[in-house]
Amino acid sequence: MLKLKLILSMLDNPEKFLKIFLIAIAVLALFINLFIVTPTMFWKHVPMGKSQAEYDYYLKGAEQIQEETGIAVNWQYIMAIDAVILDHNFRKASQERAYSYKPYFIREEIITVEKTCTNDKGEEYDCSYTETVYHLRPFDETLQMLVDDRHIKPDQIQDVMDKVQYVIEVTDGKVKFVGGPDEDGESGDGIGEFQPVTGTMGWPTENHITRITSPFGWRTHPITGVKKLHRGMDIGTPMNTNVYAALDGEITKAGWDSSGGGNTVIIRHADGMVTKYMHLNSFVIRSGSVKAGQLIAKSGNTGGSTGPHLHFGVEINGEPVDPMMYYR
Incomplete structure (x- = not known):
């Protein structure tokens, strides 16, 4: 009887009925977003540790690798792999x-460093030696x-890739998304940090250095003030950061x-295709053939530059294209 009276009162007041109906829809949508969509998105895109200690396993593991090799490995990449293998059960994880x-x-490579020494009698002799060189794999x-x-499994590759699409920071076990559009505080000129997904083209610097301070496209030049096409993208790099060849090729200019x-x-x-690497501080190799991922230079602040960064450009048959198309 009460339900009947409620229905009749709503029919007598259609505006009130519409308001109640819309509120109910909004509450339902909020419920779905909070308790179904958001957890699903987190599960898909974020390695879900249950404590800071579980994240620290991977932070410290990556630090250990860097201490031994001098190569920075992104801890999030390692944890993404385990998130798939362990199905987010990081109780089985450890720094080891x-x-x-x-x-x-x-990748480790043993190279011979050719060297000629001179003894006390002024005689030259071969004192070449070998050393181990480390390379970051794509x-x-x-x-x-x-x-x-x-x-x-092959079909799990995409699951891993999904978990490195976003750059995250973890404090006290709480995940915070970093980067994304316009988070560099420069009036929308940069696109903040992202996680490069390498495919046919390798990332031109260290994988953990991903802050794009100025993307490809039309912009007001920071020095001349003239609006012109920015024919590449600027990656914010500290001085003397490693710069790598993005693809196999032949160096046509180093100067x-x-x-x-x-x-x-x-x-x-x-x-x-041609790739360009600008504002470098020094050259590691100046001529000849290079392989993808080979160290070619150190980043710097030379030429028309307002701060240390790497300008990376890609051209197809002489026409500049957006480098980001190879990493998203």
Whole structure:
């Protein structure tokens, strides 16, 4: 009887009925978003540790790798792999386990350093020696090695990739998203940090250095004040950060660019592609063939630059294209 009276009162007052109906829809949508959509999105895109200690396993494992090799490995990449393998059950995790992924991220190469020494009699002799050089593997190579060793299945590669799309910070076990559009405080000129997803083209500097201070496209030049096409993207790098060849190719220039690029390396690749690396502090290699991921230079602040960064450009048959299209 009470329900009948309530229904009749609503029919007599359609506006009140509509308000109640809309409120009910809004509450339902909020419930779905809070308790279904958001947890699902977190589960898909974030390695979900239950405590700071579980995240620290991977932070400390990555630090241990860097201390031994001098190469920075992104801890989030390691944890993303374990999130898939362990199905987020990080009670099975440890620093030792995180460190055990070292050979999947780091390639070791023993090289001979040719050297001639002179003895007390002024006679020259060969005093060449060998040393181990470490290289950071492209992440797609890391994942393929894990597939080959049967740690993950081929269809789980995308699951891992989903968990490195966003850069996160963790404090006291609480996850915070960092980066994203316009988080560099520069009136929308930058796109903040993102997680490079390498495929056919490798990231031109260290994988953990991903702050894009100025993207490809039309902008007001920071020095001349003139609006012009920015023919590449600027990656905010500390001085003397490693710069790597993005693809196999041939160096066609390693020298001074008088148009504002400062110390510049230009590499010619297949199919009419050229990559450019500008504002460098120094060169590691100046000529010849290079392999993807090979160290070619150190980043700097030379030429028309307002601060240390790497300008990375890609051209196809002489026309500039947005480098970001190769990393998203």
